[in-house]
Amino acid sequence: MKPPRPGLAPIVLAVIATVGALAIAYFVPPLAAVVVWPVIMFVPGWALLTILRPPIAATGLIGLAIMVSVVGSTHLAWWLGLATGGYTRLTVFVVTAILLIPVVVWIARHPAIPSTALRRAVSGVRKDPIPWAIAASSGWFVGFVLSVGLWRSTSTGVVAGGWNWSDLGVHLSIVQSVNAGNFPPDVPYFAGAPLTYHWFSDFHAAIVASSSQIFGVHAMVAQSAVLAAALSLLVHGLARQLLRGPHAGRAAAIAAVIVVFGGGLGWMRLVGDLALERGDIVSLVTNFSYDNQWFDTLGQVNWPYFNIPSVMGTGLLAHRATAAGLPILVAGILLLVAGLPPRWRRAAGVRDRWPLILLAGAMGALLAPFHFFFFPAFLGLVGIYVVAAGRLVDRAALRNATLFLAPYLLAVPFALAAIQQSRGSGALKLVAGWETAPFEDGAAAVAFYFATNLGVPFVLAMIALLLPSTRWRWFLAGWVAALFVAPNVVQVSVVAFDMNKLFQVMWIAVAILAAWLVRRWPAPAIAAVLIFSVPSPLLVAAWTATSDDQVLSTTDLVAAEWVAQHTPPRSVFITDGWLNSLVDPAGRLRVSTYGPYVANLGYSPDERERQVRAIYCEGSTDVAVDIMQDLDAHYVLDGGRPADCLLPTAFDSDERFVEVYSGPGPRIWQLRGAAPD
Template sequence: MATPIGRGAAAAIAVAASLAVAWLVPALAVLLVWPLLLFLPGWSLIALIPSRLDTAARIGVAVVASVALSTHITYWLSHLTGGYARATIYMAAGVLAVPVVLAASRGRLWLRPNLRHSWAAFAAAAAAAAVVAVVLGVGIWRVTPDGVTSGGSNWSDLGVHLSIAETLNAGANFPPQVPYFAGVPLTYHWFADFHAAILAEAAGIFSVPAMVIQSAILAGALALIVYSLGRRMMRGRHARRIALIATGLAVFGGGMGYLRFLGDISAGVGPPLDLVSRNSYDNQWLTGWPYFRVPSVMGTGLLAHRATTAGLPILIGSVLLLVTALPSARQRLAGWRDRPWLIGLAGLMGALLAPFHFFFFPVFPLLALAWVLACGRLLDRDAPRNALMLLAPYVMAIPFVIAPALQAGGSGAVQVVSLWPSAPRDDGLAAVLFFYVTNLGVPFGLALAALLVRSVPRRAFLAAWLIGLFMVPNVVQLSVIDFDMNKYFQAMWIAVALLAAWLIHRWPTAAIVAVFALSVPSPLLVAGWTASSNLQVLSRADLDAARWVSFNTPADAVFVTDGWVNSLTDAAGRKRLTTFGPYIANLGYRPDERISDVVTIYCGGDPALSAELMRHYDASHLVDGARPQPCTAPVDFSSSPEFKLVYETGPLIWQLIDS
């Protein structure tokens, strides 16, 4: 087996056997199939491409590349085979195994990573992954005798993500419709949820545990990538120290929302632990001055907003690949060589980013242009080749960006603004400056100070990164909900962390500790809120009904519900007619007419009209628990021969007779 053919054959047999065993025993897919969906393809591609990536970069990029590739390959195979199913995932795993077999045949699969020089990176990655795993593990889906609770922002966000994953795995929502606005295409960056669904379906489990593990792994990958990017950009004997500081600030740093926490304690509002479990001190709304509305990477990006959980490490991984592959003009004169295939991989990652995160998708080409300009590589003789390698993969993104772009433009969501609408614009410029200083905190101030120092490595590029992404939410709005533009601050935060780390890396240890003491409390407070708050998602009766629905109704059944943000259909994997209106409007659809019709179905006083409206929307079932309020003329569905009561243990569930 020492020959290339022998090594490749052994790897192919091992992969085939693993897939066969996991197919027969789904629980073993966690050990036998998930590595092909989370790590091995990316690791193998990097092993096959000549590069200057260090160990941290290889592992971090391997994760994000594998996540992106496995999701896209499953997506296209599902189209080619006529639908998404467990068999499609195993076919995709076979395709993903090709680079693994090829790397094994060339003896490059088992590289000996230099862990001794990367221990700090792995410690930071382990800390990031552990925090995310523990917080989400105890807080995202907590089953109690009273039902299900979810902590922090996941109370309002989880239903969106869970409904996407569970309707996909139910087997009748591909290509996906909006599961909470049935009948229209899903114009959302849904691939993080799709990947979680793939993991869950491969192993035959509920989507929530897969989401927790996926989020933890991606958080660790982000830490590794930021560390490697810091080493690559700062270079020199202090590079590792700068990289470690930058990683800590990037993942755990944030603004000064903890000032409100200290104020609440001093005012005697409540015991500290109660305050933590009841308040978001990193991203708090509906409060008076001072305002804290810019969420941190940890507080929202890694713990609640799943598109950012995947999109941010993919974006920064793409930047790392480009920075590694394209040396500056000065480095070229010193003998450094371009790595065209690595440039191509950077472009591929940037293109695959589109359905993971629409907001970040245009950021990578802009950062790539900034890097090329800062390095003096725009007009050299290799520029056409490098541009082709970087941009050619973007053809793959076209199917994913056209519909959302048209949808956003047609809905009027895209508009020019003067300052971010979530900032206190009406209070004057001084108030806005105070808002940003306190919301972005100590690291942002240090980063701005670093930009004033001429000796900062890659100062022009980092300045373009920081200033450019800071300006985006302050000049344009791309969605109905202006708060969504905060995602650009999170992408900006990586540059903030790199600059701040460079500025303080020679400071005394006590001073660096003080910087962290002023930077990390807010994200950690939000992590505590996410882990400990008990916000009801489903009652026990709703949870029992969800189980009944998942086993006793057709996978393509469409339900009428009261339109509340959470519904039993989310966990059951069934589509529903409507949810919280702004969630629908943010996709570019107009929810008002349908919301009005749902109110009529429940409260129009005429069951015949209710049945007619349900048929209009192809709805077959109706959940009769809570009703929209006010409900002036409640419909008595039992009085109509068109409705049949099919579930009566908790909320009543009615089915149209002819559906």
């Protein structure tokens, strides 16, 4: 006999308590870390999956819970912000309430669910702790590296280690400016142009930061750690879904390690540098990446080339779109595999699970603003799976296709904007080979390049594909082939190198295949595989944590704080167009940055560069005023000026420019009467 359900009173009390907790966290921001963060990164996804009860390993379920919550909360904040005319901190708490209250009501009606779920989780971890330890290590490692390398204070300013020296300004400017009112956002470093970019990972970080009123960098670090752990869990869950047999669990654990910590043979350069006595190991590691390293220690470009980055090297530590996009993609594939069984299992009586098919489509559709490159890649992988599973043509095909594709209506505004921008800029084009690979050196050189850059796991995966006993051989072969070929035949951004992101999608299948091949090998042999595979990602992580390329000086930081406190939100600054600017952490907008970064969004930087140079270097305040009015700019940051500035404009000679900040550091001039709408 079922126990009676609780009456209305406990439910009402639970809702009141929830609203009260949210209200307290709103007025006491540090509490948002325990009230809001679990909701926007776990709780609603966990509740949904608990209701659906998909036939997925516990690791996959937890990874799915994280990514469903991240995706759902971010999109809900977007649409709610549009509907209400703006995004604010209150928007974050309304989103949290919308997601949390139904879960609280459900738990109040079924109070045994949390305790049961907790017991199952503890039991699962005790039964097989290895995948959980791998996931925890992945999250901790990424979080630690970024916590010491992403924004490190020194006696002269702030440094950002590794590739974050060049990438941080892009992402931090989005997070900070969105939380300062830049919504719907302009490009914060190309003010006046709409942000057509896969920026939702940064939007989610902005939500995290806004809830607790913390600096965007700290939110990015915490979020990246969670996403890395989720990726590890999802890869393990997908491998368990695809692989069967007594050693499947071992293979899944190996696959998770390879995806997060595996890479190519770039570490061999370090061995060579040490042998040639080009420096001690500490100086070499802190100054060179040895993963996606374009120049040698002498500043020259020489064989062997190692410039295909590992998932760790750029995906988890620098390129924030990949940090979120890759686990979202894996989550969608996992849901589809669980919801759409292959023809032979269907014939054995296993039924389709339409809610999982629908949810898989939703994850694929909502992936678009998280990662434009992965959005079509996901659809391609779905097609490969459907064909390999023998489900392309059967009685349920139309129903399943309708369920899967229905959520794609939500992707239309994001996908169309990206396609139009790419086509309009000329970035979308067919190519004869990936530009970064050394095709001019011949076929043997290209084969050597890819084999060494992708390393031991790739070679093992190719061997696994030759074995008829390999589970899901044709699906995984199609996965590897499609994602290997794509960067070599099509380019979708101005910077051809960016197509390397598709190799990171390929890496998921490579890891599963390699792990399947070695699953029965003795432990020393598996250790040898890992010893050859993990040094490059670990070296680039060490470089990220310890390199000391300065982002902003101490005086820049003082000026940034002044800008944040004394200029209106959405204020637009004229700056010298360098990669990093004090305007970025202040959450304001600027009209220009490094030209290729603008071009990569589909905009031409040339006219802006000419206008900025004219403002600083034509010696005419009349010209400066006219251009600033055309750009709807309000302030001039007068510190460093463009190179070869032969006739500097004297802003202090014209009363239309008011000096509002005189240092330390740069001077800041306001165009009299200019203010954002």
